[in-house]
Amino acid sequence: MSKLNKEIADIFFKMADALEIIGENQFKIIAYRKAARVISDIPEDLRKIYKEGKLKDIPGIGEGISKKIQEYIETGSIKKAEEVFSKIPEGIIPLLSVPSLGPRTIAVAYQKLGVKNLKDLKKVLKDGSLAKLPGMGQKKVDNIIKGIELWQKGKERFLLGEIYPVVEDIIQELRGHKKIMDAVPAGSYRRMKETVGDVDILVATKETKKAIDVFCSLKGVERVLAQGETKGSCIFEGDIQVDLRALPPESFGSALQYFTGSKAHNVHLRGIAKQKGLKISEYGVFKKDKKIAGETEEEVYKSIGLIWIPPEMREDTGEIELALEGKLPDLVDYDDLKGDLHVHSKYSDGSATLEELAIQGRKMGYEYIAVCDHSQGAKYAGGLDLDELKKKMDEIKKVNAKRTGCYLIMGAEVDILPDGSLDYPDEILKEIDFVVASVHTGFKKDNTERILKALENPYVHGLSHPTGRLLGQREGYTLDIEAVIDKVVQENKLIELNAYYERLDLYDVYLRRAKEKGAKFYIGTDAHHTGQLWMIKLGIGMARRGWLEKKDVINTMGYKQVLKFLKSQK
């Protein structure tokens, strides 16, 4: 997302929050949130769209908001927004995310008790003054106090890759139980979002209470928070909260659809249902009082005239319109990949030998793994000098000749130097079967020119972790991503979808953009030991979020075909 888009989206998000506290019309608030979300999802700079006079073509942006965008582009601020923000203190807006505390209560606390921030709020909770106000009471106050504790403890979301193995284990265990007919994770986890708040799992069962009891006594459970008839909630190792909902099979599909979200996707679906005189809830699709669907997700979608939409696409960014026409993309699937195209070995900073990688690759059902170790300048990561490079080439030939594992492809992750040249001379690059280039230094500067130049090198196949982001640690480096994508396409190069759990780079918004522009992709885990190769699943999830199809991802080719393809690129 461009810097401008982010600034404007942030203002609209904040406006929605502020208007909520002020008590503005609910639908106006929804409109601002929708506009903010849509803007966050647009890869092109709003300035460009504005100049083309096409702001109002963006769904969710009409007369009022387009004028405000124009005002921001021309003057750097929005009068209406400043006016709204001046009405309420800065410190109370974040309080909206405290569980059990909503905009109405915040407004009352501000107006009647002068609460301006978290500190003030804690005071009026403690001294009993909030409890005395009409409509309030001790129980409400207690819940808010608990809410604040929860909020302060668990502000950050988990990275998908941190919780993925834990959740997969839970799912396997639940599925193994005879009273449980099916167990499926829902929510942002199922949509494969790169960060996840808490995890919702749904089970289909005729004995809901029993299923909840099974869940609450799983081996990984550290603490049981709630254990009722249809819902259970536990803290698992690593402070991961998992909620379980047990449902009868006849409403499993509608519940799964409902709890998978996203919220925006569901709101849109309900609008369509309503137009048709139908009603969707977690219990099913209803025509008047008659239930017409609910057992499977497929029939829920079908009942309102859509084909089933893969969970990773359910963000209301155009997938519903396509599903109405029956024209969804045929997404790359979790078992489509024939190999991993970015792995490190002991030669640089990985821990596995070449043979170990080959053997593990075969176990995973791969035809090949590309071993892309660091280049000579990357001293911090044990980059290979020219002698080591030669040695590695020989060893790869030997391992491949033995056929004990999958094939290894001789690769290198070559540093892009500050001037845009590469960290091996061309006559060496020429000998390497798969050359990916990446930036590992100089994050503060604008890296566009440097990357564009590197992409002109005839021996480079692809660009690795293009934005350089590290989730929860740093934003990507400054980069004109549109220019980079254009260059990749123009030079017939590949873009990496780096599946390492902290990277997931490129990510959904830009993947879609790059696909639209005709780019091709490879997926690599950037694994540094064999225990990280499973992360390919995170990469495929992200690919699906970016609407990539099998034909867009070269890892779907077999060994010979992929080698041929790489040769054809030079």
Added chain:
DNA sequence: GCCGTTTTCGGCCCGACTGTTTTCAGTCG
């Protein structure tokens, strides 16, 4: 504030639960 095969005005997504009440407002997912 957005939007349009019942509409340029009058709609805009649904149900459960909780806590405060005695018919409902607020919060959540």
